[in-house]
Amino acid sequence: MSDASQPGALPLFYRDPQPLSAETHGAWRLRDGDAAFAADTAFAPLVVAEIAAAARDYPVVFSAGESAQPVAVLGLEQRNLFVENGRWADDAYVPAYVRRYPFGFVATVNPDGFILAVDAASDRLMQTGDEGAPLFDGDQPSALTQDAMAFCRAFQGEAEATRAFGEALRAQGLLIDRRADAVLADGRKLGLDGFQVIDTERFANLDEAVVVEWHRRGWLALANFHLASLERFNALLTRQGKAGSAEPAPKPTKSKKA
Known part of the structure; x- marks a missing residue:
C-alpha cells in the first residue's frame, strides 16, 4: 500500500487521463457501467468527509508515504472483496474516489x-x-459533465482538508507502521503492509492545547473513527472466508519502530 502521489505515477484506476475539451471529446458519450474497474484493488483513497461513513464498513488506515493519505482497506490481497460480478456490495459504503x-x-x-x-x-x-x-x-459541457465537475470540485476541496489532517498527524508524531496477517485454510499466507495507524498511547497523551484545537477542527472525531475501524479487519476476514476460509483473524501488528 504505497503512496500514490509519486512523481509520474498515474492515479489509481486511471490509465489514460485526458483533460476534457469539446474539440477532442465533443462526440464522446458515457454509457452506464459497473464497478469492475475496482475489482482488483485492495484499497481506495478517502477524504476526511467520508471517514466516518467508511469506518463502518472498512478498516481505515493511512498510507506510509509523505501524504499520510487515509485509505479504506478493501481486501487482504490484490482483490476487492466488496466487488462481485462487477457489483459493489449493497451493504457497503462506496468511496467517493470510486464514484x-x-x-x-x-x-x-x-x-x-x-x-x-x-x-x-x-x-x-x-x-x-x-x-x-x-x-x-x-x-458546451452537458448536464452529465456539469454534474461531474461539481462532484470533482467538491472532492478536490475535501482533498485539501484531508492533506491538512495528514500533516497534523505527522506533526504530532502519531503515525506508526503496522501490518495485518492471516493464514488461509489451504495454508496460504496473506499479508498487508505499507500502512500506518495512530499510536493510541501517543494520541492519549496529546497536549491539552492540541486536543482543544483538534476538537474544534473535528480531527479528534476523525482519529477515533479511524481507531474504531481497525476492528473491521475481523469483518474483512469474514468476507475473505466466503471466498476461501482463513484463520485466525488478522491482527494489525507493529512492523517497525516509528
Missing part, C-alpha cells in the same frame, strides 16, 4: 489550478455512436 470515476481533476500549469479530465481508457466511454449520455452539447 467519481472515470472523471477526475488533473493539475494545470497553474499550481493551484485543476481541470476536469476523463479516463479515455475506460470501457464506459464511447467515441462514436449514440449509446450513452453525451459529454458535450455542442461546444
Whole structure:
C-alpha cells in the first residue's frame, strides 16, 4: 500500500487521463457501467468527509508515504472483496474516489489550478455512436459533465482538508507502521503492509492545547473513527472466508519502530 502521489505515477484506476475539451471529446458519450474497474484493488483513497461513513464498513488506515493519505482497506490481497460480478456490495459504503470515476481533476500549469479530465481508457466511454449520455452539447459541457465537475470540485476541496489532517498527524508524531496477517485454510499466507495507524498511547497523551484545537477542527472525531475501524479487519476476514476460509483473524501488528 504505497503512496500514490509519486512523481509520474498515474492515479489509481486511471490509465489514460485526458483533460476534457469539446474539440477532442465533443462526440464522446458515457454509457452506464459497473464497478469492475475496482475489482482488483485492495484499497481506495478517502477524504476526511467520508471517514466516518467508511469506518463502518472498512478498516481505515493511512498510507506510509509523505501524504499520510487515509485509505479504506478493501481486501487482504490484490482483490476487492466488496466487488462481485462487477457489483459493489449493497451493504457497503462506496468511496467517493470510486464514484467519481472515470472523471477526475488533473493539475494545470497553474499550481493551484485543476481541470476536469476523463479516463479515455475506460470501457464506459464511447467515441462514436449514440449509446450513452453525451459529454458535450455542442461546444458546451452537458448536464452529465456539469454534474461531474461539481462532484470533482467538491472532492478536490475535501482533498485539501484531508492533506491538512495528514500533516497534523505527522506533526504530532502519531503515525506508526503496522501490518495485518492471516493464514488461509489451504495454508496460504496473506499479508498487508505499507500502512500506518495512530499510536493510541501517543494520541492519549496529546497536549491539552492540541486536543482543544483538534476538537474544534473535528480531527479528534476523525482519529477515533479511524481507531474504531481497525476492528473491521475481523469483518474483512469474514468476507475473505466466503471466498476461501482463513484463520485466525488478522491482527494489525507493529512492523517497525516509528
